[in-house]
Amino acid sequence: MLLATWNVNSIKARLENVLSWLKEAGPDVVLLQELKCVDEAFPREPIEDLGYNIAVHGQKTYNGVAILSKFPLEDVATGLPGAERQPEDDHARYIEAVTGGVRVASIYLPNGNPVPGPKFDYKLGWMDRLVAHAGDLLALEERTVLAGDYNVCPTDADVFDPARFAGDALCQPESRARFRQILNMGYTEAWRAFHPDGPQEYSYWDYQGGAWDQNNGLRIDHLLLSPQAADCLSRCGIDRGPRAAPKASDHTPVWCELAV
């Protein structure tokens, strides 16, 4: 099973880019973030025509997540448990389903800037709920992949200029500690598992300042695997191709292969 995550920065503006990549790369399961549209506006037909089933959790203008799969989608759930602890959480940032023998979640973690402030508090609260849910899922002892735009650079090795980002919400010790909590309970971060000592590789490049041309990137899109999923992990990579295309998203797909 080829499984990928991609923050597309508007599914409507990116439809042709997404269709091209689906045809070219042929992933079995794709976890999308930042749809920026409501459920009814999601362009289902052209994606279904390529053989995908679709589960969408959309929202007007902002956020929005989806799961595409060539396998049936079962047990679809939207929203992260514990929203009652964050009454301000009306964002569409989480969708989960079981497909092809794997439980998958598409995650769009809050950005959290500026630091300090209510947006950073929201990010940390959301991460606390994600940590709790990741623990609950771990107890199921299933193949589970929690993937998406985590908006966290796990270490300074994931930042082109750590000094410039020292005050950024993506690099704060509090953000990194919560990301590490998920790893420490037993999840494997797929890309880092294959590259424990580098090289530096990124999944996001700002639109501004020639960031792509100068490879001034960040690695913030991650695939986190339960032990049962990690046991099947055979390959992992970052596909820079879509970022170089015309009208590209500022993120590019990160993918892994599970031998299931």
Add this chain to the structure above:
DNA sequence: ATGGCTGTCCCTGACAGA
């Protein structure tokens, strides 16, 4: 030099992104 892109909604400028 505190902006530099891009997308969205529709107060076509303000907000969010990261």
